[in-house]
Amino acid sequence: MEVAFSSVTLLLSFLVAIFFFFILRLRRKGVDDDAPLPTGPRAYPLIGNLHLVARGVPHQTLAELVREHAKGPLMRLRLGQVDCFVAANREAAQEIAKHQDLNFAYRPKMTFGQFFAYGNRNVALSPYGDYWKQMRKIYAMEMMSPSRVKSFFSIREVEYRTLVRDISVAGASGQAPVNVSSMLISTGSTIVVKCAFGNKGEKLQRQFLSLVKETLSLITSFAVADMFPSIRFMDSLTGLTYRLGRVHQKLDRMFNEIIALHEADVEDEKKDLIDVLLQLRDQGEDITLESIKAEVFLAGSETTSTTIEWAMSEMIRKPETLERAQEEVRRVISGRTKITERDLEKLTYLKMVIKETLRLHPPAPLLLRECKETCLVLGYKVPAGTRVLINGYGLGRDERYWVDALDFRPERFADGSLDYKGNNFEYLPFGSGRRICPGMNFGNASIEVALAHLLNYFDWKLPKGMKAEDVDMREIAGIATLRHSPLFMLATPAVPLP
Template sequence: MEPTKTMFSWLETCLLSLFSLIILISFISFKWVKSGSKTKKNLPPSPSKLPIIGNLHQLRSSPVRSLHAFSKKHGPLILMHFGRVPMLIASSAEAAKEIMKTHDLKFSNRPKLRIPDKLIYSSGDITFSPYGEFWRQVKSIAVVHLLNTARVHSFRQVRENEIGLMIDTIAKGHDSLVDLSELTFWLVNNIVCKVCFGRSCQGLKLTNLLERFVHVLGALCVGDYLPWLSWVDRLSGLEDKACKVAKDFDEFLEGVIEEHLEKRKEGDDHSEEDQDFVDTLLDIQRDNTIGFALQRDSIKAIILDVFAAGTDTTYASLVWSISELIRHPRVMNKLQQEVAEVAQGRSMIYENDLEKMVYLKATIKETFRLYPPIPLIPRESMQDVKVMEYDIPAGTQTIINAWAIGRDPNLWEEPDEFRPERFLNNSIDYKGLHFELLPFGAGRRGCPGVQFAIVMYELALANVIYKFDLSLPNGVEGKDLDMSVKNSITLHKKSPLLVIATPRF
C-alpha cells in the first residue's frame, strides 16, 4: 500500500519542526555559552597573535619598547601570549598599584623559568624563588644580617675608602681618557665583595663572568613558552652558555666558602662586628637558627644574589646619571654648586653630607625614572583575581613595565626630558610607596637592598661631580653622547662611558 499525500505532508512537517528545534536549541546554547564565558572571564584587551607562537615574534630587539608600544595602542593593562603562556602586561601606575599593593599577596609568586633554575641553584635565591616559607626565610637572612639600617651604616668606612681610591685613580690620569663604566663597576663590586666576602675580588675574569651571567639571565628562553621547541635553546647555544656560567660561578663561590672554612679551622675567629656576610651564613648553617637546615647550595644562591644584583644594578645607574649630567651642562653645574657648598672646601664628600643634598637626590630620582635598573618586573598570580575590572586567572605570568611608567605623559610633563627639578617639590620617592617610580619594585617582592645601594650611589656620584669636570674626548659635545641601551635583564648603557676628567681644584 503506497503512502498517502497526507502522510508525506505530516512527515515533512515533523522533520521541519525537528530541524527547526535543533537549530533553535543550538542557537540558544551558543548564546548561553558565549554569554556565560563573558560573565566568567572579562579578560584584558589582547593584540592579534599568530597560532602557536602567539606574540613572541613581536618583541623584537627591545622588549621594553615593544611592550610600551602595545600599551599605547591597547591600554595600560593588556593580555599577550608568549607561546602557550598568557602574559599580563601592566604599563601604568594605576595597574602597577593594583598588582603590587592592592593584590600584592595574590601576585607574590615568581614564574618558574629555565635559565634562572640553571644559573641560581634551582632558583633557590631571594629574587627568583617561589613565594613561600623558604623565600621568607632567605629574604629575612639577607635583611637582618646585611641590609638593615644598622648594618648598612656599619659599612660606611668601606664605602668611603673605596670611593677615595677611585677618586685617586681618576686624578692620576692627568686629563687622560678614563673609562668610567669600568671604574664604577669596580668601585661597586669592591664594596660588595668586602662586605660579603671580607676582601676585594679584582680581576678581568670576574668582570667577564658577571657580564656573561647578566646576559644569559636576560636572554629569551624559547622552551619557557614553547616546551616542544626547547631544542632551539640547545641549538642556539643558550643552554650551554647557562651551564658554563653556572659552573664557573659555582667554582668561584665554592672557593669563597672554602676560604672562610679554612680560616675557621685555623682559629681565625671574627667578632660580630668584623664578620662578613659569608661568615654569618656559615654561622646560621652551623647553629640551625632558622628552623630548617640551610644547605650549601642555598648559601651559594643567597651570596650570588647579593653579589650579582648588588653590583650590576648600582653601577649601571651610576653610569646613566653621569652620562645625563654630561649631556646637560646646566644640570651638571647646578649639582656641582650644591656639592661644593656642602663640602666647604674639604677633600671629599662624606656620608653625613648626603642628607643636605636635595638636588643630588632629585638627580638620582630622575635617573631612576628614565632608566629603572630592572625595567620589566616579573610577577605571577597565585589565585584568580580581578585587576582594573578584568579577570586574571591564577598562574598568569605578569610584567610591570617600570620603564613605560617612568615615561608616561599622563604622569610626567615632557617625559623624555632629563629634568631633576620635577622632583624638588614632589613627594614621589623610589622606596615602593609611589607607583609612578619603581626602580626597586614594590610590595613583598620589592628589592630589599634599597638602602645598601642608594648610599653607594649617592656618595660616589657626589664625589665624582665634586672633584672633576667631565667632558667627552675628541671635542664631542655632550648632546651627541651615545645613549643606546644594551638588551639585558638590567638596563645598561650599550657603549662604555669614556670621558676626560679634569680636576676642579
Template sequence: MDLDITFFLLISSLILSFYFIFTRNSNPSKPLKLPPGPPKLPIIGNVHQIAGALPHHAFRNLSQKYGPIMHMQLGQISAIIVSSPRLAKEVFKTNDLALASRPYSLVADIVLYGSSDVALGAYGDYWRQMKKMITVELLSAKKVRSFAGFREQETDQFVDYIRSSCGKPVILRDKVTEMINNIVCKSSFGGNCKQQDVLIEVVDELGKLVSGFYVADLFPEFGFLSVISGMRSKLMKIHKSLDKIFEEIFEERKIRRQRNGESEDDLLDVLFTIKESGGLQFPITDDNIKAVFVNMFTGGTDTSAMTIEWAMTEMMRNPNVMEKAQKEVREAFKGKNKITESDLHDLVYLKYIIKETLRLHPPLPLLLPRECREDIQIDGYDIPAKTKVIVNAFACAVDPEYWDDAESFKPERFDKSSVDFMGTNFEFVPFGSGRRMCPGINFGLISIESALAQMLFHFNWQLPSKSSPTNIDMTENDGATAVKKVPLVVTPTLYSS
C-alpha cells in the first residue's frame, strides 16, 4: 500500500492544519449519532491504523473491537466500514437506492472519460441506461454463450501449453492471465486486436497505480496533491495510451462496417449498432463506449485469473479436494478427448470449489465504495449524505456466526445449501449486490469453470520437490485486489485414462 504519509506531512501539514482550523463546521443543533470507531489522529484520522496492512484484514480486526459498523476518518474522507452480513443487508437492500452512487474518483474522471462508465460512474438516468444496456445487450447469458468459440479456442491453446510443459515446474499465473486476456480481447474486438499486448500492458499499469490508498485519494479537496505526487500525470499518460489504442481499433472497425455492411459477433459491433440506431434517452459517444471497455478489461481479466490461481492453490493444499474434483471430471467425461462448455453443468463439485474459492479469496475483498445520496440510518446510527460506505466482503464471508469453521477451505459446505453469490445472501457477496452488483458475473465464471475443468481432466498436478501442501505461501499482495503474492508453481503430468 502506497500511502506516501511522510511525503505528505513534509509538504502539506501546515496547509492542512490551517484548513481544518478555519473550515471546521459549527456544531449542528442536533449532534449526529455516528457509529463507533477507533480513536483518530489530527489531520490523517485513522490512516495510521491501516498503513502497512492489508486493508480488508485491518478493517476486520478493528471491527472485532469496535463493532460490525465503524466510523473511520481516512484523511478528509468520512467512511463507514460494514463488516457483517446483517448490516450488509441494510446497505444492499434496505438502503440500496440511497447508497446507489459512487464517490468522486480522480481515476474515473481522467481514465473513464468523466466517470461515464458503469463501475465508478455516479448514479442517475445516464447510469441506469448504461447498466441496462450492458446487462441486456452486452453481457446477457445468451451473449456470453455466443463467445464459446473464443473461450474454447483459448483454453485449447492453454491446454497445449501445459501439455508441452509436462514434467517441468510451471508458473500458472502468466499463462492463465494470457488466456483470460485473449478471451476478453476477442469477445470485445473479435479475432483481430493488433494492439492487444500494449492494451493489456497499459491496463495492468492502471491496476497497479490505483491498487492502494494514496494521499491524493485521502485529501481530494487538495487538487495540488495529485499533481505533486505524480498521480495526475501518470493517469493522463495511461488515458492517452488507452485512447489512442481504442481510436485505432474503432476507426478500423468503422471502415469495415461501411465497406462490408455486415455486423461482427463481438461487443464492439453491438455497441456501434446501438449507437447508430439511436432511440436512447442519452445518445452514447465513442468515449462512452471506450469507458465501457476500460471496465471490461480492468474487471474481467485479473479477477478471473486470480480466482483460477487461488482455486488451484487451495486444491494443492487440500489433496483430498483435488482428488474428488478430478474424479468428478474424469467420470463425467470418460471416453471424451475434449470438454465443451455444454458439458460443464454436470460438474457440481467443481462449482462448489469455485464458490469456496470466491468465499475465502474474493477478488475485491473491499467492495467498491458507495456514497450516500441522502441522510440515512444503518443499525440506528446516523450516516450523513456524501459519506463513503464500504462493505468488507471478506469479513462477511468469514463471519463465524454464518459459517462453520469459517476460515477453512471446505467446498462440501455448499452441498444442500442454497447460499450463492448472486446477491441475495449477504454473507457471500464477492460480486456485490443490489443496483451496483457486477454485471459481468456470467462472463467471468464460465471462463474460470472451463479452464479448471480442462486442467483437472487432462493433467495430474504436483508441487515441486522440497515443497509441501503445508508450506505453500498464502500471503496476499498489497492492493485493492486479493492477488496471491507469491505465484503458485506446480508440475503437471499428463493423465491417461
C-alpha cells in the first residue's frame, strides 16, 4: 500500500512540475511576444540599411546612426537579409557582454573565416562550445599567459632597437621626414611573426607577411553571403570565392612548410607559438594542424602598429603631452642604452597615453556577437540568430560618459579607476566577457616597448611648414582602426642610439 501511495505521489509531483514548466514557458513566451523590437532608420526593400552603413567608415557611420535614430538602448538595422542590433549605450553593452554574456558568446559564420580560419576555427571566430573553451584555455594558460608574453620581451626589445637605428638613417638626423607608419608596420609584423614562428624559415616568413597583406585586403571586401545568405552563389559569380580560395591555398602550403620545419627540429627549445601548439597536440590535446594554422593566420595583423601610430599622431599634435611623456621616459631610462621590463613598470604617464589612445582609436572598433536564444535586453526583444554589435569606437567618444570626449587628454586616466580589461562598458578597446581579446596583454606590451624607444631616443617634430591641425587624422575601413594616410615626422636623435 505504501509503495502504491508513493508511486501516486511521485506521479502527481511529476505532473505538477510539468504543468508549472509549461506555464512558465508560456508566460516567458508571452512576454517575448509582447516586447517591442528596437527601432532604427527606415529600411528599404532588398538592401535594408546597407546604403547607410556603406556611406563611410562603418564604426563612424554606426556612431552617427545611433545618435540620429536610437530611441532606446538598442538600434535596429537591416543589412540585406540579416538583422543587426547595435548597442546604443553602455548599459546595453553591459547587458550583452556581462549580464547575458553566455547567450551572446556566439559568432556568426563569416565568409572570410571559412577560408582563412579553416572553418572559423580561430579562437576569435569559432562558435562558442567545447572547442572554443579548449582553445581559450590554451591561450590563457600557454600561448598568451603572462609568463609567455614576458618571454617574448627580448624579441620586442631587439626589433625596436633595430627600428630606432633605421629611423636615424632614414631621417638623416632630423633633416628628412620619416614614414613612421610603414616602419612601424614592418617592425610590428616582424615581431609577431617571430613570436609565432621563431627563427625558422625566414624566407617563408617574408612570403607569409606579403600574403597576409593580400589577405587583409580581401577580408574587407564585400561578401554577398554575409548579408544575403539566400544568394551566396553570387560570390562565385563575382570571383570573390576564387580569390579567397587562391590566397588560402598559398597560405596553406606555406603553413605546411613552416610546421614541417618545426616538427623536424627535435632540438628546438619549444618557445614560439607553433612549438607550443605542437607540444600540446603531442601531449594529447585535441589540436589538429588546421587548428594550428587557424590560430596563426592573423599573425601579421596591423592592430598593434596602428595603435602606436595613433599615439604618435595624437602626441605630435599636443606638444605639451609629447614633452611630458618624453621627460618621464628619459628620466626612468636615465641615459642607459637598453630599456628593461622594470623600466616599463615605472612609466605611469606613458600608460595613460596608451589608454587614451585606445579610447579614441580602439584596435577593434566593432565587437560582433550573435544571440543564441531569444531574450530581452533592457525591455527589448532580441530574436535568436540576431547579430549584435557593440561599437567600442562610439562608446569611447560618447559625450554622455567623457568630458571633452574628442580631446586627447591622457590625464583623465590619472586616478586609475578605468582600465581596458572589459569592466568599464564605456571603454572597451579589447572587448569584454568571454569574448575579450585573448592577445590583449601581448599587444599592450608591444605598444609600451615601442613608444618607450621612440620617445627616449628621438625628438619629434612635424615636417617643415606643417602645423598640428594639418596632421591627417582621418580613418579608413578595416578590421583595425587604420589611418587614412601615412604619418610622416622629423626624428632628431636626442640621446646616444643603442
